[in-house]
Amino acid sequence: MGECCDYGLTRIVEPADAMSKHFLDSVSVLEAWPELPESGPAVDVGTGAGFPGMVLAILFPSLSVTLVDAREKKIRFLAETAESLGIRNVSPLHGRIEELVSEGRRWPAVLVRALDKLPERLRDVHRATRPGGKLV
DSSP: OOOHHHHTOOSOOSHHHHIIIIIIHHHTHHHHOTTGGGSOOEEEETOTTTTTHHHHHHHOTTOOEEEEESOHHHHHHHHHHHHHHTOOSEEEEESOHHHHHHTTOOEEEEEESSOTTHHHHHHHHHHTEEEEEEEO
């Protein structure tokens, strides 16, 4: 597996900045939704480098997370990372949420952290949420 910076996944390179802006920010989802780990499968839309989906999957091995991103290199990195670390509860998936929704895919937990053009994509992200599910 190549070094993380070989992939150009994030502009944040300082460890302290990465801790607060990526890792702690990922865990902050639990402030809005403390019962997330027990809510069923989740999807991280526009996962990028795996924030928050990969972080939450590592912290909660019982939580199954689909990591969706339109950039294949990011999904390839996440698949290699999950395999090398033995993380079995993530499913990296190359694609766009609107395509998955049109295929009928829905999740009880939908996570969105830094999706571009969110106002335009909000309809599709909302449609990815199962009835009774939650969008954070």
